[in-house]
Amino acid sequence: MSGEVVGVWIGAILTLGIFSFLYKDNPFYKFSEALFVGVSAGYWFVVTFWQYFLPKLIDNLVLAYTLLTVEGKIDYHWVYVLGGGLGVLMLLRLLPSVGWLSRWSLAFIVGTTAGLQFTRYLESNGIIQVKGTILPLIVGGNLNTTIGNIVIVVGTFCGLIYFFFSKEHKGAFGGAARVGVWFLMITFGALFGYTVMSRMSLLIGRMDFLFSNWLGLIG
C-alpha cells in the first residue's frame, strides 16, 4: 500500500469519526475531535514558528548581531529586541504573580489594531461607499438602471437612518428607519441563502471524497 492510499484511508476514517457525532456523541467522535484540537494547535505552532517567529524576530536579531560582531556597528535592527520582549511578556500570563505584565503586550496589539482600522474603515467602508451611493435617480431611457439606482440610494439612506441613535424613530424619520429595516432584512435573507449554499458545498465536498476518492464508487 502506498503512502497515498494509507493517507486516503486515514482521512476517510477521521471523516467518519466526526460524522458519527450526528448519530450521537461517542468515543470515536471524541477521539477525532481531540485529535483535531491537538493537530490544529500543532499546525499553527509550526506555521508561526517558521513564518513569523523566525523571519520577523530571529532573522532581524541575527542580522543585528552579525553587524555588531563583523563590522562593529550598532544597527537599527536591535529595536526588534523590544518587539521580542513584548512577545515574551505575553507568555507571562501563565504565571499568576506577574500575569499583569501581559497587559503591556495586549495594549500594544490593541493600539496597533485600533490605529490601523481607524483610517482604513473610514476610507474604504465609509467614504468610498458613500461616494458609490451618489447616483442619479433618473437615467433617461434606461428603466432598469433608474430603478436600480433608486433602490440603492433609498436603501442605503434608510438603512443608515435606522442606525441613528440620537433621534427617536417616529414620524417620517421612523418611517424611513422602518424601510431601512426591510432592506436589512432582505440583506440578511441573502446572506442566509448564501451561508446555506456554502455549508452544503462543504458537505458535498466531503461526500464526494468518501464516495470517489475513498470508495471509488463515482468515476
Add this chain to the structure above:
Amino acid sequence: MNQENRQEEKSFWEKLLAIDRRIIFLFIVVAVALPLFFKVSMRIPVTPVAQGTYEAIESLQPGSKVLASFDYDPGSMPELQPMAEAFFRHCFRNDLKVIIMGLWPQGPLQANIALEEVFQDKDVKAKNLQYGIDYVNLGFTAGNEVVIDRMGHSFEESYPKDGYGTPIGEIPLMRGVRNYDNVDLIFSLSAGYPGTQEWVQYGVDVFHVKLAAGNTAVQAPGMYPYVQTGQLSGVLGGMKGGAEYETLLGIPGRAVRYMFSQAVAHAVICLFIIIGNLAFFASKKRKRS
C-alpha cells in the same frame, strides 16, 4: 422531558415538530449523496458578477501578467478549488502569465494542488509551460494586509525569494515586475481575513490596481457593494460561482458536476423551513383554542 398534564395525544403537527433530528440528518445525507451518482447536465445560470470576473481575465492581452493571491485553506476547498482550477485553465488558454502568492500560509499549497490537476489536461500539457517563465509561485509571507501595502512599493521587499528559495531577481517572469504598476490584474481567491476585502482596501483604494475575485458563498454578498462602486471587477460566489466560471469558460469541471447535489440540497432546506413553519403555526393555533 417536560411532563405536563397535557397527556392527551399530540396532534399530527406536534408530532411532526418533535421528530428526531437524526431523521432530518438522514434526509440531508440522501439529498446530497444520491445526486452525486447521477450525471445530470443542468443549464447553469450565470450571474452578472461572475461575468465580471470572467471578462476581467478574458479581456487581457496574451503575455499580460496576473497576480493571483490564494488566501484560503483546505476548509474551503470544495468551494474555491474548482475556481482555482478554472482560473489556471483560463490563464493558460489565453497565454497569460501567472504570479501566485498567498496571504494565508496554506494558500500557495492550494495553488500547487490546483496546478497539478490542471497540468493533466491535454491542452495545457501541449503548451509545455515552464516554471519561472509562464508561472511562478512566490509562496506565503506573513503580514496580512500589511503585505499588500508593502507590495505597492516593491514586491521584492515582501517576497525576496519565491516559494522554492530562488531570489526573484533570477526568475525571468519576475524581471521588470517591481510593483502593482507592472501587473495587469489581480485575482483574489479568498475565504475570509485577510482576503478580497483587504485587497480592495489596501490594494485598489491605495494603488488603483484592477481586481477580480472568487469568494466563498458566505463572503460573496459582502463584496457586492465593492462591485457596484467599481472597486472590484466581479466576484465568483462559492461552488456555484465556480460552476458559472466553468460554464463561461466552456470547460465543465467538478463544480458543474456538483450542482445537482447543491440544487437538491437547497430544495430540501426550503421544504424544511416550510414544513417547520406550518407545523409550528398549526400547533400554536391548536394550543390557543
Add this chain to the structure above:
Amino acid sequence: MRREVPLVLTAVVGLTMIISHFIPPLNILKDLFEDWFFIIAAFAIYLGVLNLLRVNADKIYKKQADAPFGLVVIFGFLVITIPGLFFSGGRSFSDPGTPFYYLYIHVYYPLSATMFALLAFFVASASYRAFRARSVEATMLLVAAFILMLGRVPIGDWITAWLPQGYRLGEWADWIMDFPQTAGQKAIMIGIALGVVSSALRVILGLERAYMGGE
C-alpha cells in the same frame, strides 16, 4: 504601572499608526510597529498552545474521566509539530512531499473540512425547528432567503419556466443581490465603519479599558 503603562502604550501606538497614514516619512515607524505586532501575535499563539497543553496535562495528571482524550490532544500536537519542526526541510516545511505536507493533507484537512461540513446538518435541523416567520421582518428575511436559495440553482428557473425570460427566479435573485442587498450591505458597512472609528478612538484615548480586565 499596572494600569498606566498599558494605557500610554495603546495611546502612543494607536496615534502613531493614524498619523503615519497621513505623513509619508513616518511610514518607517508604522512598518516597525507592524513587524512587532506579528511577533507578539506569534507569542499569543504560543500562549494559547501552552494553555491547551497545560489543561490537558492536568486532565491526565488528575486522572479525570476524559484523561485518555487529553492524551490524544497531546499526541495530535506532537505528531505534527515534531515532523514540522525537525524533519520537513526547515523553512520549506510546507512543500509537497514533506511529512508535514502529508499530515496536512491527510489528517488536518479532512478533520477541519468535516467539522465545517457538520454545519450543513445543523443548518437543516435549525431550518426545520428554529427558523420561524415570527414577525414581518423575519418573514421578509425568509422569503428573500428562499428566492436566493432556489434562484441560485437551476431549480428556480425550472419552477418559474412559465414566466418570460428575464422574469424568472434566477433573475430575481440577481436583482436582489445587485440592488436591495447591495444597499443593505452598504448601510451596514458605513455603520460599522463609524462604529469602528468611534471604538478605536475610545480605546486610544483610554476611555474604553475593559480589555484590560475590569474598569
Add this chain to the structure above:
Amino acid sequence: MVKKDMNKARHIFFESKSTVLFLIFLFVLLFLFTSSSIIAEETSEVEGEAPVAVEAPPASPTNVSAKDIPNDKGGAVTISWEKSADDGAGANNVTGYEILRSTTRDQGFEHIGGTAPGATMFSDSDTRNKVRYFYTIRALSPFGISESLPSNPAFSKVQWFNFGRLTLFLLAVIIGFAIFYFISKAKAGKELYIRKIAGLEAVDDAVGRATEMGRKIFFIPGIMDMDSMQTIAGVTILGRVAKLAAEYEAKLEVPVSRSLVMVTCRETVKEAYLNAGRPDAYNDNMVYYLTDDQFGYAAALGGLFIRERPAVVFLQGQFYAESLILAETANLVGAIQIAGTAMPSQLPFFVAACDYTLIGEELFAASAYLSKDPKLLGSLKGQDVGKFIFLLVILVGVVFLTLNSVLGLNLPNLATIF
C-alpha cells in the same frame, strides 16, 4: 429613564449653533481642498489586430515623461510613455519594453526593469531623493530594438503630508472633534438622548420571567478574546444584566471560552452584585471557562442548555459558525433569546431564531445605552455626527446628479470631489 425630557434631548445635536456652524465651515473647507487635489488617470485599452509580419525593428516609444510619485516618502519616480506603433498594431511584434536610467541626458543609461507589451507605465522605486534622473524606453522585438528619446529630468522628494488623503484627514478630524465635544458635554452633566432599542427593553421582563420560573439565565459573551470590540460590548451588557439578576434574585451563569474573558467577566459580575447591594449572592463559580475550541464550546453549551433548560439566553458578542447551533438549541428548550452581534454573516440566524436581535452598530450602542456611561453615550453622538455628514453628502450628491440628468444642468459631481 434616559429620556426624561425628549424635546430638550432632541435638540442637543442642533442646539449649539456654534457647533453647527463650525461643522459646516469644515465641510466647505473639505470640498475646496479636495477638489483641487484630484487627479484622474486613464489607462488605455489595447485592441489586438491581425499582425503584419515585417522583419524590421519596431517603431520606438514616444513622449517619455518622468515625474515624482506624489504623496510618498520619496525614493520613487513614475515613468510613462506612448507605446510603439508596432505594439498591438502595425507589425504587432513588440515583445516588451525595457526601462533604462541615467543621471545625465546623453550617456550612462543602465537597465532598471522591463514590462510586458501594452504597458505604458513603470515606477522606479529605487531612486535617491533630489537626484536628477533621465529615462529612456526600449521597445523589444525579435527583429531588433529601438530606443526612445530621453525623458525630462525628474527627481523624487519627500512629501510631508499626503494630500491624496485630505478628505479622510478632515473627516477623521471632524468626527474625532464631535466625539470629544459630546463626551465633554455629557461629562458636564448634560443628559444625552439615545433612542429605544427593542431588544434591551425586553431585558427587564426576561430577567423577571427567569425569577418567576425559577430557571437560570445564561449569558454567552461570544467566542472571541478581549481584544475584540464586540466582546467588550458584550461584557458591558453583562454588567447590566448581572445587576438586574441580583435585584430580582435570579440565577445567572456565564460560561465562556477564553481565560481572559473569564477573568474580566468575574470582575464585572462581582461589581454588579456589589452595586445591587447583594455581594453575598455572588460567587466565582457563576462565571466559568469551558474550552477555547470553537465547536467544543458550542457542543458543551448545547449540553448545558438541554440539561438546565434556562429561561433566558443572552448571546451578546462576536460569533461565528457556532451561532446557529446555539440559537437552535436554546430555541428547542423554549428559552427567551436576546442576541446581538456585529457579524453580518451570523445575524440572519439570530434574526430567524431569536426573540430579539441587536443588529451591528446596535450592539455597541447597547453597551452605552445600558451603562449610561457619559463617555460612551457621548461617543455614540459623535458617531451620529459622522452619519449625518454621510447622509448629507449622499442627499446633496444625488440631488445634483438627478438635476443634471433631468434638467441638463451642470452641477458638480460630489462623488468625484468627496
